[in-house]
Amino acid sequence: MHILVVEDETRLxxxxxxxxxxxxxxxxxxxxxxxxxxxxxxxxLDLAIIDIGLPKLSGIELIRQLRSRERxxxxxxxxxxxxxxxxxxxxxxxxxxxxxxxxxxxELEARLNALLRRASGWSKPVLxxxxxxxxxxxxxxxxxxxxxxxxxxxxxxxxxxxxxAGKVISKAELTDNLYEQDYDRDSNVLEVFxxxxxRKLDPDNSLSPIExxxxxxxxxxxxANAG
Amino acid sequence: xxxxxxxxxxxxxxxxxxxLGTTGLALDKxxxxxxxxxxxxxxxxxxxxxLAAAEEDANGRMIPPTDLPEPRFSxxxxxxxxxxxxxxxxxxxxxxxxxxxxxxxxxxQTPGARSFSRLAQAGRQLYALAYxxxxxxxxxxxxxxxxxxxxxxxxxxxxxxxxxxxxxxxxGGMALGLLVAQGxxxxxxxxxxxxxxxxxxxxxxxxxxRLGGQYPKELxxxxxxxxxxxxxxxxxxxxxxxxxxxxxxxLKTPLAILQSSHTNRNGDTDIDLTLxxxxxxxMDEIISHQLQRAAVSGRATLAKPVPVARIVERLVRSLDxxxxxxxxxxxxxxxxxxxxxxxxxxLTEILGNLLENAYKYCKNAVRVxxxxxxxxxxxxxxxxxxxxxxAAEQVESVLQRGARMDQxxxxxxxxxxxxxEIITVYGGQLAFAASxxxxxxxRISFHD
Numbered sequence: 001m002h003i004l005v006v007e008d009e010t011r012l013x014x015x016x017x018x019x020x021x022x023x024x025x026x027x028x029x030x031x032x033x034x035x036x037x038x039x040x041x042x043x044x045l046d047l048a049i050i051d052i053g054l055p056k057l058s059g060i061e062l063i064r065q066l067r068s069r070e071r072x073x074x075x076x077x078x079x080x081x082x083x084x085x086x087x088x089x090x091x092x093x094x095x096x097x098x099x100x101x102x103x104x105x106x107e108l109e110a111r112l113n114a115l116l117r118r119a120s121g122w123s124k125p126v127l128x129x130x131x132x133x134x135x136x137x138x139x140x141x142x143x144x145x146x147x148x149x150x151x152x153x154x155x156x157x158x159x160x161x162x163x164x165a166g167k168v169i170s171k172a173e174l175t176d177n178l179y180e181q182d183y184d185r186d187s188n189v190l191e192v193f194x195x196x197x198x199r200k201l202d203p204d205n206s207l208s209p210i211e212x213x214x215x216x217x218x219x220x221x222x223x224a225n226a227g
Numbered sequence: 228x229x230x231x232x233x234x235x236x237x238x239x240x241x242x243x244x245x246x247l248g249t250t251g252l253a254l255d256k257x258x259x260x261x262x263x264x265x266x267x268x269x270x271x272x273x274x275x276x277x278l279a280a281a282e283e284d285a286n287g288r289m290i291p292p293t294d295l296p297e298p299r300f301s302x303x304x305x306x307x308x309x310x311x312x313x314x315x316x317x318x319x320x321x322x323x324x325x326x327x328x329x330x331x332x333x334x335x336q337t338p339g340a341r342s343f344s345r346l347a348q349a350g351r352q353l354y355a356l357a358y359x360x361x362x363x364x365x366x367x368x369x370x371x372x373x374x375x376x377x378x379x380x381x382x383x384x385x386x387x388x389x390x391x392x393x394x395x396x397x398x399g400g401m402a403l404g405l406l407v408a409q410g411x412x413x414x415x416x417x418x419x420x421x422x423x424x425x426x427x428x429x430x431x432x433x434x435x436x437r438l439g440g441q442y443p444k445e446l447x448x449x450x451x452x453x454x455x456x457x458x459x460x461x462x463x464x465x466x467x468x469x470x471x472x473x474x475x476x477x478l479k480t481p482l483a484i485l486q487s488s489h490t491n492r493n494g495d496t497d498i499d500l501t502l503x504x505x506x507x508x509x510m511d512e513i514i515s516h517q518l519q520r521a522a523v524s525g526r527a528t529l530a531k532p533v534p535v536a537r538i539v540e541r542l543v544r545s546l547d548x549x550x551x552x553x554x555x556x557x558x559x560x561x562x563x564x565x566x567x568x569x570x571x572x573x574l575t576e577i578l579g580n581l582l583e584n585a586y587k588y589c590k591n592a593v594r595v596x597x598x599x600x601x602x603x604x605x606x607x608x609x610x611x612x613x614x615x616x617x618a619a620e621q622v623e624s625v626l627q628r629g630a631r632m633d634q635x636x637x638x639x640x641x642x643x644x645x646x647x648e649i650i651t652v653y654g655g656q657l658a659f660a661a662s663x664x665x666x667x668x669x670r671i672s673f674h675d
C-alpha cells in the first residue's frame with residue numbers, strides 16, 4: 001500500500017514515515033502543498049495523509065486540486081485546531097476522514113486501514129474469504145478460527161491480495177505497494193514471502209489460497225464470504 | 228471631500244448660487260419687460276402732448292406744434308425726437324432736436340394704430356413709437372398723419388443698468404449672509420458628531436469606559452451599538468484572560484506529575500511510559516478545551532442571523548462521510564427559516580459536538596428537529612438517538628457550570644460539556660430527556 005504524507009512539521013513527518021514503514025506501508029513524504037500536489041499527481045497512491053495547515057498550498061486547496069484532477073484515493077486530514085468548521089471544510093473539500101492532533105499512532109493506523117479497506121470495496125473491518133479471516137483493525141489472521149502469526153511484511157502482502165481478492169495482481173504492482181520507489185526489484189524476495197505465506201496459511205496444501213499465474217502475477221483465489 | 232462639513236457646505240453653496248442666479252436673471256428679465264412697457268407709455272404720452280400742442284389754421288387744417296410740451300424736443304441732440312409725416316410719407320415737420328440729422332421713418336400708420344420698435348440709426352439705438360392720426364378740417368376733408376416719437380435707448384440702458392447694479396449687489400450680499408449662516412448652522416448641527424469622536428478618543432486613551440454623553444436621538448442607535456461592541460470586546464477579552472489563567476493552572480498539575488516522575492524513590496531515572504501517555508492525553512484535552520472556550524465569540528451586537536438548517540445539513544453530510552460504515556438512518560425535520568443570532572463557528576461547534584455524539588453512540592437512528600419559536604423569538608434544536616443514553620450522574624457533571632476539565636470527564640462528556648459551555652455563553656439552554664427512539668434527547672434552545 002502506497003501512502004503519501006504531507007506534513008510541514010519535520011519531526012512529525014519523519015516520525016510518521018518511520019512508523020508507517022515499520023507497519024509495512026510504502027511511504028512518500030512531502031513538506032508543503034505544492035510538493036504534495038506533485039506526488040499526488042505523479043504517483044499511483046492508495047491513500048494520502050494531509051495536514052490542513054500547509055505552506056505554499058493549504059491542505060484544503062491541495063485536496064480540492066487533487067479531487068479536481070480525478071485523484072480518488074482516500075484522504076485523511078490532520079488538523080491541529082480540531083474545530084468543527086475546519087473539519088467540515090476539509091470533508092467538504094473532498095477528504096474522507098479527519099484526525100485531530102495530537103493523536104496516537106494506533107488511532108491513525110486504524111483509520112488508515114478502514115479507509116483503505118473501504119476504498120477496495122470491503123465494508124466491514126474483517127475480511128473473510130473461506131476459512132481465512134483477516135481483521136484489518138487488530139491486524140490479525142485466523143484460519144478456521146486458529147490464529148496465524150505473520151510478520152508485518154507478510155501481513156501487508158496478504159492484506160493487499162485479500163483486499164483485491166479474485167483479481168490478478170502483477171508482481172510489479174505488488175512490489176510497488178510493498179517497497180519504496182528506488183528499491184531493487186530484481187530480487188526474488190517476493191516469491192520467498194509468498195512461499196512462506198502459503199506454508200503458514202495452508203500447511204497441508206488443502207486450500208491453496210494464493211494462485212501463481214505464470215508471467216502475470218498472483219491471485220487470491222478464495223472468494224469473499226457473503227454477508 | 229472627506230469631511231461631512233465641507234460636503235454639506237459645497238452642496239448648499241451650489242444650490243444657493245443656482246437659486247440666487249436664477250432669481251437674479253428672472254428679476255432682470257421682468258424689469259426689462261416692464262421698463263420697455265413704461266417707455267412705450269411715455270412715448271405715447273409725448274405723442275398726445277404733441278397732438279395737444281398742434282394748432283389749427285382757419286380752415287381747420289393742422290399746423291405742426293410750435294410751443295413744444297417738452298424742452299428736450301427743442302434742444303439739438305437731446306435724445307428725444309419727433310417727426311410728423313404726411314399721407315404720402317413726406318416729412319411735414321421735425322422737432323428741433325433733430326437739427327442736422329434725420330429720423331428715417333416712412334411707414335404709415337392707419338389712424339389709431341401704433342407701432343413700437345427699436346431702430347438703429349446713425350450709430351444710435353432708438354426706441355420709436357409711430358401713431359396714426361386722422362385730422363378732419365371744417366369742410367369735412369380728412370388728412371392723415373403719422374406722429375413718430377423716438378428716444379435714445381441710452382436712457383433706457385442706464386435705467387436697466389442701475390437696476391441691475393442694485394439687484395446684484397443685494398443678491399450678492401444675501402448670498403454672503405446665507406453662506407455665513409449656513410456655515411454656522413452646519414457647525415452647530417454637526418457638533419454632536421464631533422463630540423462622539425472626542426468621546427471615542429477618550430475611550431481609546433483609556434480615560435473613559437463607554438460613550439456616556441447626551442447625544443441627539445439620530446445618533447442613539449450608533450452610540451448604543453458602539454457601547455455594546457465595546458462591552459462585547461471587553462467580555463471576549465476577559466474570557467481570554469480567564470481561559471489563559473485556567474489553562475496555566477490546569478496544566479500545572481500534569482506537569483508536576485511528569486516532573487516528579489523523572490526520578491523514582493531511589494533517585495534512578497525511570498520513566499513510566501503509561502503515566503507519561505496519560506498525562507499527555509490529559510494536557511491535550513485541557514489545551515483544546517480551554518482554547519475552544521476562549522475562541523467562543525459570544526453574542527455580538529452586529530452579528531447577522533445564521534441559518535441553522537444549513538449548518539445542520541453541512542454537518543450531517545460531513546458526519547455521513549466519516550460514519551459511512553455505520554450508516555445510521557438520519558431523519559431531519561428542519562425549519563429552513565430558523566436562525567441563530569451569533570457566530571457561525573460557535574453554532575457549528577455546538578452542533579458538531581452534539582451530532583457527533585449522536586452518530587457515535589446511536590445504534591442506527593439519529594433524528595434532528597429544528598423549530599423556530601416565533602413567539603419567544605428564539606430557536607429550538609432537538610438531537611436524539613437510539614443509543615444507550617447518558618447516565619444521570621454524567622448529565623449532572625456536564626450541566627454543572629464551570630466543571631473544570633482537569634477533573635477529566637469521560638466518554639460523551641468532553642463534547643457535551645464543550646457544547647454546554649458555548650450554549651451558556653449565548654444565554655441558551657441544554658436539556659436532557661429520554662428520546663422516543665430509545666436513547667438520549669438533547670434539546671438546545673436559544674432566545675433572542
